[in-house]
Amino acid sequence: MNSAISLGRFRAETESYDNFLLTYEDPLTPMSFSIHFDHLMVCLSASPYIALKNSDAKFCLSHIETIKKNGSQGEEKGFVLLCNEYAASDKPTPVKFSLRCSKKLHK
Numbered sequence: 001m002n003s004a005i006s007l008g009r010f011r012a013e014t015e016s017y018d019n020f021l022l023t024y025e026d027p028l029t030p031m032s033f034s035i036h037f038d039h040l041m042v043c044l045s046a047s048p049y050i051a052l053k054n055s056d057a058k059f060c061l062s063h064i065e066t067i068k069k070n071g072s073q074g075e076e077k078g079f080v081l082l083c084n085e086y087a088a089s090d091k092p093t094p095v096k097f098s099l100r101c102s103k104k105l106h107k
Contacts (some may be wrong), residue, residue: 007064023098
């Protein structure tokens with residue numbers, strides 16, 4: 001099993017990529033999605049977050065609990081991001097996102 005990495009390490013490992021696929025799938029919820037983004041920014045502040053954007057959408061992940069490497073292959077890297085969700089109660093519920101990072105083919 002891959003061990004957790006810091007948000008700073010995650011930023012260093014993703015800065016050379018320009019294609020990101022964020023996926024959320026949970027059979028116990030009514031929602032799932034996979035969205036491509038072409039920009040990723042990591043904010044290392046008192047309230048750290050990861051921001052993703054493309055020409056049509058912006059997405060922000062906060063309350064980041066754990067980041068683990070997952071299934072990196074060649075020029076592509078994979079990560080699992082666990083974020084805490086507090087809407088239902090004072091006790092956090094972990095929400096799992098998958099992120100695939102790759103480089104676009106430039107002609």
